[in-house]
Amino acid sequence: MIAQLTLIERQHAIMISAAIALLGGLMILAGRDDLMGVHGALISVASIIMIFRIGGSYYAPPPSEDRLRHYYDDPSKVGIVLSMMWVVVGLAVGDWVAWQLVNPDLTFGAGWSSFGRLRPVHTTSVIFGFGGNALIATSFYVLQRTSRARLPDQVTPWFVLFGYNLFCLLAVTGYMMGITQSKEYAEPEWYTDLWLVVVWVTYFILYLRTLARRKEPHIYVSNWYYMAFILVVAMLHIVNNLAVPVSLGHAKSYSAFSGVQDAMTQWWYGHNAVAFFLTAGFLGMMYYFLPMRAGRPIYSYRMSIISFWGITFFYMWAGSHHLHFTALPQWVQTLGMTFSLMLLIPSWASAGNVLLTLNGAWDKVRDDATLRFMMVAGVFYGLTTFEGSFMAIRSVNSLSHYTDWTIGHVHAGALGWVAMITFGSIYACVPWLWKRERMYSPKLIEAHFWLALAGTVIYVFAMWNSGIVQGLMWRTYNESGTLAYSFVDTLVAMHPYYIARAVGGLLFLIGGCLGAYNVWKTIKLPGTAAEHAGDLPQPVVLGAGIPQAAE
Amino acid sequence: MIVEHAFLVGFSKSFGLFYLIALSVAVAIHAMKPSNKQRFDEAARSILRDEAEPWR
Structure with a gap:
């Protein structure tokens, strides 16, 4: 390389x-x-x-x-391998902490292995390690093909990829040593945050430089989603992490915000991280790999445009639904709730687009587990966005907030939508990248699909039950007007669901391991398939070195 | 320059409430305009490779 x-x-x-x-x-x-x-x-x-x-x-x-x-695909290849490594680690730690909730002794007494430290290791590994690497790898792949232009140089993409993985590594090792800002999904401390800013701005500039060289006049919708992902995450990351370190030689820092402003900034960040990291980027992936795999164009390009701008306009305001019944002004809470409900329009436009694109090609979905991953991802995207809007309603939130229902909702999105679309895209993309006829074992993809689906369904149903039981027990009063159940009573009631959740997670982890093995064996397969005649960048004309922004 | 709290609240409750909705309406019109249909249909097909020859 x-x-x-x-x-x-x-x-x-x-x-x-x-x-x-x-x-x-x-x-x-x-x-x-x-x-x-x-x-x-x-x-x-x-x-x-x-x-x-x-x-x-x-x-x-x-x-x-x-x-x-040829397109410059080496960084995409390495990104996908890294992504599969992170997913195995991230899911394994996730399942470990799930078993810790079943049996607290499973920390084995060490500080680094306590729930509070391992839980962010899990979230960072799966969201940023697995999801982030997959996004960077596929964005380079999609960007070059849809622009019919090669990446402008061969160092910047490596800086972005390795720099980003260094960020993930610093974050995860930091948590285990106890370094944290204790802001959810923004735990890394100030110096790690500054490093990510450098990497991320470089990523955005690289994206723009490649687009400026494009030979295709129209910027395909996937690129819009990927660009929103890069640009908005930069914005969110910088504002939410504004902090003053104790000293330049000290890991600890204090946030520039305090009180309810801090909470609002954090959840403006947190919910938009869901929107622009876990949704926009993966929609970019979906709008490219689904039509490519199904061999038919997206059902409605118009709907994809409406969905894009809808997500961009509406999501920005939804974060305050995380702060219902707090010191946040009532009107801000109501604003968040209203925009969360409006989000149903762009979300279902995309979910509908997935299903309508596949309409008439259901035989392909039946025979091809890779395409089925993408279809199920679309279904879970529709379900989760409906559930999210519903949970943002203040009266529903009074039951669901702080309970396991939230955990169930997040995992319906993370496992059902994000991981499924990523696995589908990786299975589609690996043979194209390494020039193989197909994946090493279609049977293993099939097994992975059913393990992932079963794991997700078990997980989500367990958490729905647990969350609603918990929420109801917390709000049950006896005749004398005091709480009917103690906190420990709720823990006892939740125990069986926690076992079910950990089993669901285990199934998902086994599926992830099969996927990593399958990708590895595909890379090691001897021989290369004939190159797609069309899979080449538009040749560079001598003397036309100046980026052609608008052709 | 000191911006009054009341002014900020008034601004965000009036202009802030409507400008994103106005932008959304503008996007919907842009997306649904009949004269743009051919452009979008071409864009949707543009990513699918033709095996026999280079892209389009």
Whole structure:
């Protein structure tokens, strides 16, 4: 892979790695009396390994000009492998914490393995590790094909991919050491946040640079979704993480916001992370891989446009539904509730688009587990967005909030929609990327599909039951007007559902492992399939080096 | 410059309430305009590869 880089690119890559190693060194010095020093060491070691990896192939013959006739897919390939590694780790930790809720002794007494530390390890690994890597990998793939243009250079995509994984690694190791801002889905501390800003802005600029080189006049809808994902996540991340560190050598920081403003900023961030990380990006994936796999165009392109702008306009206001019955002004709560209900329109436009695209091709859905992953993802997307709007209604929220119903809702979205569309897209994309006829084993995809579906259904039903039981017990009063059940009573009532949830999670984890094995075996398959004649970028005309923004 | 609290609240409750809805209506008109139909249909088909020759 390094042999694909030109000599100049190898030099740039070494210089960037050296600069990061230096930064790591400074962190070791400044944070020597603090946990930050450990992260400094981790950064230095990671970048020194990178320097040696590049250095090992430094004198390899330069790549031929022929490379420019093909799309640059190496970063997508590595991104997908990383994504499959993160999903196995993330699901395993998730199932471990699920069993900890069944039996608290399963922490085995260590600090790093307590529920409070492992739970963000789980969420970060699956959302950012698995989801994020899959988004970066597929966005490079889709961007190049829909623009019929190659990525502008061969170093920036690697910086984005490895830089992003360094962020994930710093986040996850930090939690286990107790480094956290304790903001949900924004747990990493200030220096890790700053690093992500650098990576993310580079990602956005790379996306724009490639689009500027496009040979296709129309920007396909997937790119709109991917761009919204990149741009809005940057915005959310920067604002929500505004904080003042105790000192430059100290990992701890304090938020720039306080009280209810802090809560509102956090949930403006949190719900839009759901919207733009877990929805917009994956819709971009869906709008490309579903039509490609089904071999037919999307049912209604118009609906995809309405859905895009609807999501962009409405989601921004929905976050306050996380703060019903709090110190937040009533009108802001009502605003959040109203916009959450309006969100049903763009959400169902996309969910409907999935099903209507497949209408008339149900035989393909029956025979092809990859396409079935995408179909089920569409169904769960429709179900979850309906449930979400419903739960945002204040009176429903008074029953559902703080209960396991929320956990059930989140996992219907995360397992049923996000993971299913990702697995479907990965199974579609891996043979195309590695030029194989098909995946190593269609039977394993079939098994993965049923394990994933069964796991999701068991998980979600368990949490619905548990959540409603919990919510009802919390609000039951006896004749004297005091609470009928103690908190421990509710724990006892929830125990069987927690076992069911952990079993559902285990099924999903086994499916994920089968997927990782299948992807690995496909990569190792000998021989390559004939290249699609059309899967090439538009040739660059000599002397036309200036980016052509509008053709 | 000091912006009064009452002014901000008034602004967000009036303009803030309607401008995104107005934008949504504008998008719906853009998407449904009959003269745009052919462009969008082409865009939807543009990603599907023709095996026999390079893209389109």
